[in-house]
Amino acid sequence: MHKRRFSRIIRAVALAIGICSLTLGATDADRPNILWITAEDMSLTLGCYGDAYAHTPHIDQFAREGVRYTQAFAVAPVCTPARSTLITGIFASSLGTQHLRGTVPLSARIKGYSQIMRESGYYCTNNVKEDYNFVTPATFWDESSDTAHWRKGPKGKPFLSVFNFMTTHQSRTRYEADELETRNRALPGEARHDPQRVPLPPYYPDTPKVRTNVAAFYTQVTLMDGQVGEILRQLQADGLADNTIVFFYSDHGSGLPRGKRWLHESGLKVPLIIRFPKMYEHLAPSAAGTTTDRLTSFVDFPPTVLSLAGIKAPDAMQGKLFLGAYASQEREFIIGIRDRIDEVLELSRSVHDGRFQYIRNFMPHRPRMQFSFFSERTPIRQEIRRLFREGKLTGDQAWLMAPNTPVDELYDLTNDPQEMNSLAGTPEQTQRVERMKRTLFDWMLETRDLSLLHENDMLERAKGSMPYEFAKDDRVYPIERILAVASKVGEGRGYLSVFSRALGDADPGVRYWGATGLAVLGEECRPARAALSQALADPKSWVRFAAAEAGCHIGLEQAAVTILAEGLQLPNIKENLHAAQILMAVGEKARPAMPQMKEAITKAQDLQDHGWYMREVLSHLIEQLEGRS
Secondary structure, eight states: OOOHHHHHHHHHHHHHHHHHHHHHSGGGGOOOOEEEEEEEOSSSSSSSGOOOOOHHHHHHHHHHHSSEEEEOOOOOSSHHHHHHHHHSSHHHHHTTSTTTTTTOOOOOOOOOOOHHHHHOOOEEESSSSSOSSSSSOTTTTTTEEOOGGGGGOTTTOOOEEEEEEEEEEEGSSSOOOHHHOOOOSSSSSOOOOOGOOOOTTTTTTOOHHHHHHHHHHHHHHHHHHHHHHHHHHHHHHTTTTEEEEEEESSSSSSSSSSSSTOOOOHHEEEEEEEEEEEEGGSSSSTTTEEEEEOEGGGGGHHHHHHHTOOOOOOOTTOOOOOTTOOOOOSSHHHHHHHBBBBBBBBOEEEEEEEEEEEEEEEESSSSSOOTTTTTGSHHHHHHHHHHHHTTTOOOGGGGGGOSOSEEEEETTTTTTTTOOOOOTOOOGGHHHHEEEEEHHHHHHHHHOOOHHHHHHHHHHHHHHHHGGTTTTTTTTTOOHHHHHHHHHTTOOOGGHHHHHHHTTTTSSHHHHHHHHHHHHGGGGGGGHHHHHHTTTOOSSSSHHHHHHHTTTTTTTTHHHHHHHHTTTSSOHHHHHHHHHHHHHHGGGGGGGGGGHHHHHHHHTTTTTTTTHHHHHHHHHHHHHHHHHO
């Protein structure tokens, strides 16, 4: 018998024996402990992933002892939707948790994987970040705090222990040269990061400020590496390394521009390394120190961990299990979602098949890098905006400052790993784009993607419950009719009649996309002037506001801006924010609404989250109108 074939048979037999030990009369001693170590806002900036500038000795050693995944992806390029999927095994866009800082009630039908493990006899701890976009039930964790640790659990009881390190978070990486020098002095020479040697992607200008910001990020990665090393040391010191399966991954891409918040690989692709001790090596996909290119998504993590513990995942979980007793077939593609992030209203989706990535932007009339107050503090972003104002950005370095976004993007990751040259629109890739687009739309229908509803519409239909509860009911959510209009947005003037007719539909979701489609057409929507004039009186604010943006292109500015100014005075802060965003989009035409903008800023002074967002949007817009920025 061929040696390699014999080896596969031996491994299969070992796996079968391991599965039986986990599922047939397993005791606590038979079940593995599970340790999750999570870094914040970090792409593949590790030595073990081929980054020569990174200094990550502990994680690199951990990779030599484990299996390194080369095609692992977050479901979203920002924390709360990614984390709500990580705890539930359900896409945030199916739950209604896809918008950053958009808290919704949790359905009684949804259990976190940690709760299921607790019910099966595991001691479960989380240290410390949750950020699920719903209030965490007490049933999820035995302890969730900054002191939570496996060491507090009963001796001999299997544990699930999660540690989240904020060290690489966007907020920790944006210091200037003096602070970088101070932190470098505290590190050994080989761990210090020289800005002159820093690798820059083609979409960054090469300036000292940019180099310092990137070097600061790498410095934080090095500091995080030491924290990972300490947790692994504690596991070894406690004599638990031999019966604990350890995961290391990050929650999405780096917090630098075009990482976090973008659907490109720089925002979605994450490191994932899993170490299997000898007694559980039969559960590993390959030997220690090897790699696997299996496509893996965050939605797969919860059912997979349950599978490693010998627990069958509930049917509601949407992922494909990639390890353990219930491992399933490999997935064919990865889906990424991008929705409202802070005050920035977006809707984009992506499909990745391992080589090609397709991105669909449902709001192509928005800039590639919209103003976002939290991210505006990042030195690289400030430098890009300064150089653009001064007319000093050209070519790839101006990529982020494009005034709008393509409807379709397609990238060949083999030949264009930085995703700078979209192949969408080329004759050679027409069929691929259409095929991947169909895959995406089918997925949106299958998973009942709630982002086809404006956020306020989604919450109104939910009537105080979790949106997940109504999502499958076509009487409440006629998703096919809504997608039929939304899918035409940005596809050209040929769909003008579709959008015009949609304004008269009984469902406000259809009307909203009709108005948005006309807004994207700009001046070309003029034949729909009569329908848009009527839509300015729509009973739903999100339809009125979208219609107002379209109206500003065709001579309806006075009525449209009046509608938006009135939107700032509504009692719902999310409606206020939507009106503010449209005023930002229409720019100079928003000037007549300045008195209402100033009133809205005063009204929102004591409001958190959305009030905070609205203050920043309106303050920035007023500065622009007054010539102060």
